[in-house]
Amino acid sequence: QVQLVESGGGLVQAGGSLRLSCAASRTIFSINVMGWYRQAPGKQRELVATITSGTRTNYADSVKGRFTISRDNVNNTVYLQMNSLKPEDTAVYYCKVTTSAVYYWGKGTLVTVSS
Numbered sequence: 739q740v741q742l743v744e745s746g747g748g749l750v751q752a753g754g755s756l757r758l759s760c761a762a763s764r765t766i767f768s769i770n771v772m773g774w775y776r777q778a779p780g781k782q783r784e785l786v787a788t789i790t791s792g793t794r795t796n797y798a799d800s801v802k803g804r805f806t807i808s809r810d811n812v813n814n815t816v817y818l819q820m821n822s823l824k825p826e827d828t829a830v831y832y833c834k835v836t837t838s839a840v841y842y843w844g845k846g847t848l849v850t851v852s853s
Contacts, residue, residue, distance in 0.1 A: 740766055740842050742833050747847030754851070755821045760833030760844055762814040768838040772809050772816040776829035776849075783832070787818060800826075823851045 741763040750756055758774065773788035787797045787807040795807055806819040816833055830846040 740764060740835075742835060742842050742844035744831065744833050744844045744847040747831060747849045749850045749852065750823055752823060752825055752851055752853050754823050755819070756823065756849060758818040758820065758831055758833075758847060758849075760816045760835075762835065762842075764814075766814050766835055766837060766842070769811075769814070769835055770838060771834075771836040772807075773834050773836075774807060774816070774818045774831055775834060776827075776831045777846075778826075778829040781829075786831070789816065820849070823849075825851045825853045827851050 742760055744760045746756055746758040771788050771790050774786040775783050776786050777783040785798055786801055787805055789795050789807045789809050804822045809816045828851050830848050832846045833844045835842045
């Protein structure tokens, strides 16, 4: 069973930066897309950013220009660099890995941005 473990969350002031990481417990084959999602209190989970095996990226409009997604294919790790953080970015951030057959979710890491 593959486990995805997120790290890098925490408390930061508005305008600050954080870098999230998501590592797989073992090698995952045939990865198509790696991505980050978030869920704020009382809201539905939403897409933040995705990156394909061909390194094509996609971002939610709310984070464009502030967040950058990247991946390390050798180590099956996906990153999310978050700059110019805003209080509305406060949420639990989850990573998701999609293969040709299945998908995996991490358990999430909490990001809190204070004003």
